[in-house]
Amino acid sequence: xxxxxxxxxxxxxxxxxxxxxxxxxxxxxxxxxxxxxxxxxxxxxxxxxxxxxxxxxxxxxxxxxxxxxxxxxxxxxxxxxxxxxxxxxxxxxxxxxxxxxxxxxxxxxxxxxxxxxxxxxxxxxxxxxxxxxxxxxxxxxxxxxxxxxxxxxxxxxxxxxxxxxxxxxxxxxxxxxxxxxxxxxxxxxxxxxxxxxxxxxxxxxxxxxxxxxxxxxxxxxxxxxxxxxxxxxxxxxxxxxxxxxxxxxxxxxxxxx
Numbered sequence: 001x002x003x004x005x006x007x008x009x010x011x012x013x014x015x016x017x018x019x020x021x022x023x024x025x026x027x028x029x030x031x032x033x034x035x036x037x038x039x040x041x042x043x044x045x046x047x048x049x050x051x052x053x054x055x056x057x058x059x060x061x062x063x064x065x066x067x068x069x070x071x072x073x074x075x076x077x078x079x080x081x082x083x084x085x086x087x088x089x090x091x092x093x094x095x096x097x098x099x100x101x102x103x104x105x106x107x108x109x110x111x112x113x114x115x116x117x118x119x120x121x122x123x124x125x126x127x128x129x130x131x132x133x134x135x136x137x138x139x140x141x142x143x144x145x146x147x148x149x150x151x152x153x154x155x156x157x158x159x160x161x162x163x164x165x166x167x168x169x170x171x172x173x174x175x176x177x178x179x180x181x182x183x184x185x186x187x188x189x190x191x192x193x194x195x196x197x198x199x200x201x202x203x204x205x206x207x208x209x210x211x212x213x214x215x216x217x218x219x220x221x222x223x224x225x226x227x228x229x230x231x232x233x234x235x236x237x238x239x240x241x242x243x244x245x246x247x248x249x250x251x252x253x254x255x256x257x
Contacts, residue, residue: 218254
């Protein structure tokens with residue numbers, strides 16, 4: 001599955017290489033990048049990263065009618081700590097421009113995509129994103145370390161996604177400080193919170209942990225928070241009903257009950 005996504009990014013990387021060779025890469029964003037980790041800690045444990053997600057390989061089209069600006073404003077009003085924005089074009093129908101459109105909501109933004117090359121980090125730095133997703137098993141450990149260091153250089157927080165204990169070990173070796181556990185099995189596409197339950201025991205006090213995929217009930221958020229997760233990332237559940245703000249408010253109300 002990840003190989004398919006990596007192949008889809010080749011044209012993007014080639015375009016960025018061309019821009020860089022011509023000296024035409026966009027300059028880094030000069031505006032304020034609100035702290036992603038700070039926002040999660042302020043509302044955690046169990047803070048919600050609400051995602052703008054139009055489509056996915058497993059679900060197909062989720063919702064193409066809602067704009068990034070409207071959804072982001074709704075998430076801010078609904079109690080989200082941060083907003084994740086899917087920018088991958090081919091499989092998730094995302095766009096890098098959605099980060100700019102979500103900016104007026106005022107919450108820290110996470111660019112969620114498949115980042116394989118340093119120029120993708122540099123391009124992210126030209127947007128108002130506060131953080132960017134890296135996936136531990138998509139690159140070699142030395143490459144992951146280089147990407148993490150480059151994020152630091154651009155004042156971007158890196159969220160490193162893992163699927164199992166081997167990924168976690170690789171992420172730590174590379175220097176990751178924010179760990180996102182994805183509960184999806186990449187081969188079967190099945191989802192189980194047992195992935196998060198099984199890995200959280202390895203959390204160290206200096207790390208920030210996020211659980212992602214398959215979260216759609218307040219009771220799940222309460223459990224994950226009690227286990228030690230600082231935050232949860234929720235996308236499909238909030239988007240598919242057509243009322244992301246309302247869905248988020250109901251979910252947070254359930255969590256607080």
